[in-house]
Amino acid sequence: MSGAPLAWRGRLPVTVIGGYLGAGKTTLINSLLRSAEGRRLCVLVNDFGSVPIDRDLIVAADGDTLELSGGCVCCSYGSDLMDALAGLPSRLPQVERVLLETSGVALPDQVASAVGLLPAFRIDGIVVLVDADTVRARVDDVYVGDTIRRQLAAADLLVVNRCDLVGPEDLATTLRWLAVEAPAAHRIQTSRGIVAADIILGLGDGAAAAPSLPAGPYECDAAMRYEAIEIALPAEVDAAALAWRLTRPELGLLRAKAIVRDARGGLAALHTVGRRAEIDVAPASARPSRLVAIGVRGQLDRAAIIEAVLSAPHVRV
Amino acid sequence: MSAGPITIFRARRILTMNPARPEGTHVAVREGRILGVGPLEELVGWGTHTLDDTFADKVLMPGLVEGHSHASEGTFWRYTYVGRFDRMDPEGKVWSGAGSIEDVVARLQQAEHTLQAPDEPLSGWGLDPIYYGDRRVVRADLDKVSTSRAVGVMHASGHIFNVNSRALERAGLLRPGVNHPGVPLGTDGLPTGELKGPEAMSLVGALIGFDRERLANDEPGLRRFARLCVRQGVTTATDLANLLPPEAVSMMRRVTGEARFPVRIVPFRRFQAMTARQALDHALALRGESTDRLRLGAIKLFVDGSIQGFSARLRWPGYYNGAPNGLWYTPPESIRELYALALQHGVLVHSHTNGDQATEMALDCLEQAMLGQPARDHRFTLQHCQLADAAQFRRMHRLGMCVNLFPNHHFYWGDQHYETTVGPERAMRMNACATALASGVPMAIHSDAPVTPLGPLFTAWCAVNRLTASGRVLGTAERISVADALRTITLGAAFTLRLDGEIGSIECGKRADFAVLEDDPLEIAPEHLKDVRIWGTVQDGRSFPAAEP
Numbered sequence: 001m002s003g004a005p006l007a008w009r010g011r012l013p014v015t016v017i018g019g020y021l022g023a024g025k026t027t028l029i030n031s032l033l034r035s036a037e038g039r040r041l042c043v044l045v046n047d048f049g050s051v052p053i054d055r056d057l058i059v060a061a062d063g064d065t066l067e068l069s070g071g072c073v074c075c076s077y078g079s080d081l082m083d084a085l086a087g088l089p090s091r092l093p094q095v096e097r098v099l100l101e102t103s104g105v106a107l108p109d110q111v112a113s114a115v116g117l118l119p120a121f122r123i124d125g126i127v128v129l130v131d132a133d134t135v136r137a138r139v140d141d142v143y144v145g146d147t148i149r150r151q152l153a154a155a156d157l158l159v160v161n162r163c164d165l166v167g168p169e170d171l172a173t174t175l176r177w178l179a180v181e182a183p184a185a186h187r188i189q190t191s192r193g194i195v196a197a198d199i200i201l202g203l204g205d206g207a208a209a210a211p212s213l214p215a216g217p218y219e220c221d222a223a224m225r226y227e228a229i230e231i232a233l234p235a236e237v238d239a240a241a242l243a244w245r246l247t248r249p250e251l252g253l254l255r256a257k258a259i260v261r262d263a264r265g266g267l268a269a270l271h272t273v274g275r276r277a278e279i280d281v282a283p284a285s286a287r288p289s290r291l292v293a294i295g296v297r298g299q300l301d302r303a304a305i306i307e308a309v310l311s312a313p314h315v316r317v
Numbered sequence: 318m319s320a321g322p323i324t325i326f327r328a329r330r331i332l333t334m335n336p337a338r339p340e341g342t343h344v345a346v347r348e349g350r351i352l353g354v355g356p357l358e359e360l361v362g363w364g365t366h367t368l369d370d371t372f373a374d375k376v377l378m379p380g381l382v383e384g385h386s387h388a389s390e391g392t393f394w395r396y397t398y399v400g401r402f403d404r405m406d407p408e409g410k411v412w413s414g415a416g417s418i419e420d421v422v423a424r425l426q427q428a429e430h431t432l433q434a435p436d437e438p439l440s441g442w443g444l445d446p447i448y449y450g451d452r453r454v455v456r457a458d459l460d461k462v463s464t465s466r467a468v469g470v471m472h473a474s475g476h477i478f479n480v481n482s483r484a485l486e487r488a489g490l491l492r493p494g495v496n497h498p499g500v501p502l503g504t505d506g507l508p509t510g511e512l513k514g515p516e517a518m519s520l521v522g523a524l525i526g527f528d529r530e531r532l533a534n535d536e537p538g539l540r541r542f543a544r545l546c547v548r549q550g551v552t553t554a555t556d557l558a559n560l561l562p563p564e565a566v567s568m569m570r571r572v573t574g575e576a577r578f579p580v581r582i583v584p585f586r587r588f589q590a591m592t593a594r595q596a597l598d599h600a601l602a603l604r605g606e607s608t609d610r611l612r613l614g615a616i617k618l619f620v621d622g623s624i625q626g627f628s629a630r631l632r633w634p635g636y637y638n639g640a641p642n643g644l645w646y647t648p649p650e651s652i653r654e655l656y657a658l659a660l661q662h663g664v665l666v667h668s669h670t671n672g673d674q675a676t677e678m679a680l681d682c683l684e685q686a687m688l689g690q691p692a693r694d695h696r697f698t699l700q701h702c703q704l705a706d707a708a709q710f711r712r713m714h715r716l717g718m719c720v721n722l723f724p725n726h727h728f729y730w731g732d733q734h735y736e737t738t739v740g741p742e743r744a745m746r747m748n749a750c751a752t753a754l755a756s757g758v759p760m761a762i763h764s765d766a767p768v769t770p771l772g773p774l775f776t777a778w779c780a781v782n783r784l785t786a787s788g789r790v791l792g793t794a795e796r797i798s799v800a801d802a803l804r805t806i807t808l809g810a811a812f813t814l815r816l817d818g819e820i821g822s823i824e825c826g827k828r829a830d831f832a833v834l835e836d837d838p839l840e841i842a843p844e845h846l847k848d849v850r851i852w853g854t855v856q857d858g859r860s861f862p863a864a865e866p
Contacts, residue, residue, distance in 0.1 A: 020648075021651075047591050078589070079590055104648045113497045113498065114517070117500065117516065118489075143630075143649055143678045143681075144649065
């Protein structure tokens, strides 16, 4: 693991996608691949067994690597995730972002902390899928109930899936219950695993003008559902302090990014995903930027976000 | 049709495990199989024979069957042994146990002097620091061995590495800010050199000589493993489990097929990173590649982790020291699906369960799978199954399950179980051999080599005496008789592998597989059962003296 290319590229962001068997992890990943819009993703799955990738997305197959349309790839990590990750930057240098699908009984925070042992990667966020229809029955299961609870508690973002299968009263009860189980996680309600790609895959430039949305029958619905905003930042805002302020659930932010001055006067990339905030080395070409943020329409509290920005301490440059 | 030549072996005593003819003095062998046991006059009727007196002063037992071992024990002997207890290597040399951390370091220093290339890693195995008080092994200890080459030692449990500073540095881990539960940090904020759990271990494995490819497909290791089997009287041993890539299967077929290969190897395919359907198809394809000395086509799955690693799944009240419950390694949905498919196709499945909740879940899954697919003789076996209680053994019996218990654990880690992991009462019921037999559950007992040393007679001693390393008797009521223990390490284990019609007892029609002993295990005092001296083996009628180079 040589230092030079890392300083130039920054660490590769990894999104851990967890959740119990059948919660919709694979559906979410396929929907993200369809709306990747030129982002070169590497999807890591435990196995190719149950056809993890929709066939029409597969361009070519070579052993444990599938070449996908749009410059993406899918690899199975089988018995050794760490090995697969460690070799990834040199084997697939074009990859910009990793989506790591965990097994149904894995604890996603444990997987994330293992990824953190590899200096070439940073955890972008832990996304945990919940089957709104079955989760409350499943947590009463004597065997897997506590595993599901631990999965929920590990989430930065909870994607509450299959909401269309649940009546409004049941859904409200489930959401209240989730707020108790995972109080710090930010929640997205959806069906058929559809989530705006910007939230999971990162905000592209100009995202506020036109958040990228998944193609398909839910497109209009999704366009209505999310909203992105941009906010000017004071030049010397303290990146770490700001980042933590932006993770407060009441702001309604699902994801935010900005390039800001760090404590030593250099440039840092600030990312938040739900309750998680991360400060990373900014790319060499970066310039200080506005804050770009995305959230659920109607829940994004612009005034509170501006208040958070203004209340953040400044660094002395 | 002309039959092959007949050899009649004369012995001091032959213990057959056949209740209809429990003992004899002679055994007649033709074409690698047994014609009969008895006094000479009852065997001469088979025709012209050669009388072989090699074993005239020895005791013959059915060849011992190790139902849960890993061929990697053969591989590990290429590394430096630093365990706490004396252990015999494949060449018959006994390596004495290391009495202190300083002693461990001294042994590694000695091994370091023999290395040629300056960057060659130095690997040790068998470390068990619980015997050295509260002090942990840290990188400063292993830096005394070398600061220029990577040094790494695997713990006896197989779940932890200790490495030196050079190995940490090469793995990119000698830096502040490492944040992982498996990587403890020192007061300087840097990793101490202890790496726990598969993820942390995986970062250094290849750097310190424990690389996966080597372990999965190691021809010299398989040969060494076979030598160990001969020394321990073992004629059939499992490799439980292996990912069985095609190159490993073809190597195993070639090596076990050699005229002087002394052991029948039974590899199980690990159920991991594949669907139940794929696992089944792989098992069925492998079944067709079986040979006399390589029996393929069975599947092993992991339900939970280990008790001493606190990754086993326990029922209420959980761990004695309050540690959170362990991890599921396979979801119940996948286990049910695999069980159902395997029952449908007659594929044998053995399931690793350590904690009693894992055992309960496996029992539930089998019960549900059998509702759709009744099966009378599946021989599904729970491996380790260490914490099962009496009710669970009764369920195993009703469901037709077998069990392979792990009494060696009492000796090596029983005190730790008593004091820390599960507390006194459950520590005393662990590996409840007497309850299993009383419940009518077909039973084997095992070493899990290389976790503990291969040696069914030692394992039998553990089941008979239930002594811990400190001398505590752990559960007097669960001790079994020597006769039961001997039956368990032969016919008992053979039954769990569906091989009891072929091996496990000395009677007409079965394979001529014998453990050849210098001492009579029924005459020696039960507390000395582990000290029975072993001459070697006969496998398929071929003699293999342990002393042979």
